[in-house]
Amino acid sequence: MDKQESRYRWLVLSISLFAYFVIVSQRTAPGLVTDTLMSEFHVSAAVIGLMSSIQFFAYAGLQIPIGLLSDRFGPNRFLIAGTLLNGIGCLIFSFAPNESLLIFARFLAGIGDAAIFVNVVLILSEWFKAGEFIKLMGIVSLAASIGSLTATFPYSAWISSTSWRQPFLVIGIILLITTFLLYYILVARPGKMFKDEAKTKKVSEKAPESVWAILKRMFTARQAWATFLCHFGVVGTYIGFIGSWGVPYGIHVFGLSRSAASQLMMYGLLGAMIGGPLISWMTSKLGTIKKIYALVHLIVFLSWCGLFLSGVNPSFLLAVSLFFIIGFGNGASSLTFAAVRSSFRIEEVGVISGFSNMGGFLSAVLLPIVFGKVLDFFPGDALNAGYHYGFLIPVLFSFLGLTGALLLKEERKEEVSA
Template sequence: MTQAEKVKKLERYRWVVWGILVVAYVIVFFHRLALGVVRQDLVDTFNITGTTFANLGSMYFYPYMFMQIPAGILADSLGARKTVTYGTLLAGLGSIIFGLAPSILWAFVGRLLVGLGVSVVFIAILKIQSQWFKESEFGTMSGMTSFVGNLGGVMAQTPLALVVAAFTWRTTFVGIGLISLVVAFLCYWVVRNTPEEMGLPSIAEIEGKERPSQAPQRPPIGESLVRVLTNPRTWPSFFMFTGFFGAFISLTGAWGQSYLIEVYDLPSTVAPNYLMAATLGLAIGSFAIGKISDVMKRRKLPMIVFGAIYTITWGILVFVNGGKPPIAMLYPLFFVMGFTCSAFVLSWACGKEVNHPSIAGISTSVVNIGGFLGSAILPPILGRVFDAYGGVLEPTALFQRAFMYCFAFVAVSFLFAFLVKETHCRNIYIEKKA
């Protein structure tokens, strides 16, 4: 096979590798947002409070958060192929346990296993992107990955509500678990960690940046982690991601459906349509901001512009008409909210581009902790508000008080976007050290 034929094969097969992994990521997003839609089913089945429900939702995010650095280490050492295979397998088993749970304890166990399993998928995809795609394509590919993954979030709104109504929530989660097991098998069978594993040239070779013998050597794992954690340029992206994503999950994955039903008196089969607009907006925005960033060769400016609009949308939701904007505003408001929340997509690229190029898995995993830190701690804060004031305040005032925390998280996180180091879409770590 000639060099040109090898390059063509690489350019074709990388989409197969990415395609299988991104199907696993669709499952990740489905589980991330699904609980909000089945909240009442869970309350009725297990007789739980708002705080317990929020903690059940957070049981996905805690292991996800704590696994991000191990996920980066696994992606850099074990490889994306086995990492995603084992993770998706565990998530499938967790979903089945959740669907069959005889008590709330077993529901927590199932949710924990799901969070543990899916926690490794995204970092592994970023690692694959760094091996199979050009550095100049990283922002676009991260956006495409988030776009397709968010389709899982879309499925976890109105489509999930309809499926649950037809087959019950238990059957639905068992079914998703079985699908996950099939995807795990495909990951092991199809995915390869690098082009070299198939006898193909590396991306660096194709771009003429280095010969294989000149490839940068990855520092030891401990040293790699210390380098990322002690690099001050890592942290602005981390904290921006924390508030932006935590607030979005609090709305679309936990309390949004209850807000729409209790404040606007919408039917339970109609309310998810509005949240679907937000998740669809995030999907489209994720692709758009990645493409815009790569074309502009800028990271910071798109983050600031999108982030400013995102902060304004939360201000509208909380302050307009006492926390109850006119219902005619909700579809465009939620869509724009999701679209501009995608500012966090660039945080992964920024984290990768300010750290050693050979530790892309660890650097992106550290940044990724931020979003899931916010997603783990913010919904239970709202849950405590609902439990404390649910019998005191009427629904509009109650949700306004709760969503005020989301607005505050977003506003503070937006300030960190101004501290992000502009990389102009290239790795600046070596340049900085030179």
Template sequence: MNINKKFKYYRWLIWGILVSAYVISQFHRNAIGVLREDLMIEFGLSSTLFASLAATYSYSYMIMQIPTGLLADSLGAKKTVTIGSIVAGIGSFTMGFAPNVVVLFMGRLLVGLGVSVIFVCILKTQSQWFSASEFGTMAGLTLFIGGLGGVLAQTPLTVMVSMFSWRFSFGVMGITGLIIALLCHVFVRNKPSDMGLPSFEALEGNTSNDSNVGKSFLMKGLAVVLRNPNTWAAIITFSGFTAALSSFSAVWGRSYMVDVYGISKVDASNYIMIVVLGLALGSVAIGKLSDTIKKEKTTYDNFWISKYCLLGYHCVCQRWQTTD
């Protein structure tokens, strides 16, 4: 296998493992809404306490975003995602075997902490293994594949719970998370040089390595974003749209349709699944479109604005997804 083929093979392998971890993240984000009735009955939860349980994921996720950036730069994506997947797997097991509400909350907290590191690490890895001109497409593809985790947390999870139990479902997801952690530890590399491969820029004949930047460049990119009014316009707009969407699709939508419209749990999950799938497909389309219509001369500033806008949008979505 020549260097070009080896490079392309391994970058997709690495991305595939990391995005699989992101699927688990989105599954846990959306699964709580499907399990609302089961959890409220078994643990005697009120609507307020259930909302707090759902929000535990979001709060821990939000708080971890800045530390995650530091971990991605210091430990690297490989170790960070490996540890995060282990923590999330333990959290999933904890929820599945929870004897009381306190342990249930602890499990949800661990899940949120574990999966919170994945998305940022994917962005970090993309900057090392893919070119800046592919960033929008890859980000959209990442969100699309991750969205499939939300799809799995609808009708498929409803069927699994009816056939087995919600505890069994969390056990399966815990095992899956640990398997992904093992794959990440064995196969994922932070950058091509860790495998003795040249950078993407070197393969393309570009002597400058724009993706392999230091902390000073990161801070410069962040400063550019903070000074750009379009950044804040994008974050505010997306947070407004997504607050209602995420609250509906991840927590309350299924129960609302069952209680208000009297439809079955499976049918309600099917409706939510369509919403999640539409969001996933839209992510791919917009990501590809953004790379297609981009000017041929793409500056460093444009790349970092795209990166931090996407990251900011993601953080805001997680913050507001469980607003009651």
């Protein structure tokens, strides 16, 4: 039986997407309780920025090693281990008595998170045909957007009705249960169902290429750097802001309640939910990645410019509209990995995907820290000005993303079975 023809692959897709959805849902959830944590633990905005960033620092720093290891040893066990670590990180966060343990918990969650997306990409490459890949990445983008949407008003209402600790406790438990389901569906059962295929694969395996040769080829490839910059600009700015300062922005600049401010961020997430599947479908139909992705990056760059140019007291309607457009652009981020899949050998997809993904989360590491330091220069009544000048950071980062999109080369899609 061929994996890529079996109905079992849809079960593999379902459990992989569920794990990814749950992990994404808690990835930005700490941004909902930024003010609460600052008050409860008596820490500055810069410390909270560090807590948000250290998770993405761990994520970004491990993308290349995880990609190399997953290409060489297979993605299943790394996805399982990442889910387990993420669950443990959530549990520790829910019980943390001080800011040091909060930071450690988010660091541990970041280590686990680092093993998720790259391995979801590789698992889809293994179980589905290359021709289905762009559309599947749109579904993955939709799952991520729904996960992020869950971390806005639903989580905010949950926190308001209980406490900030309970959601992280429950999500941690769900992730531990998901870990066992992943092992059964990805490892235990397929091992019995596809014995012959596993034996054939083992016999046909060649001696692994040197890590240094792979890295040298990656770091000298224009296409790898182009996809890195694309993700840096369109993903990092969106996740970095929404996951740290988005809700406080709504509270301080527009005087919204926590729930209402989380709904402001929800407009961006709705945009991402629409943008992911729609742009993937358009790209699949039109057969061009570069033109569509360059246009998306231009629109995102102009939207961040619009938020900056709107001044210290921006229009609420304008902010809503621009967050929706920025979210729509983030939904197109799956095109980064469509470009990787069409440009590189299947044996390199993991490490190149990791490198490209690192770009987005390096941006998400830097943005909350720098944004927090800018805000610390504008205390009290001047905080609106702090947010105004802080928007220069995503303006610069999204410009780098546009540069990456313009550097992309349109490659002929390689029909490789994975």
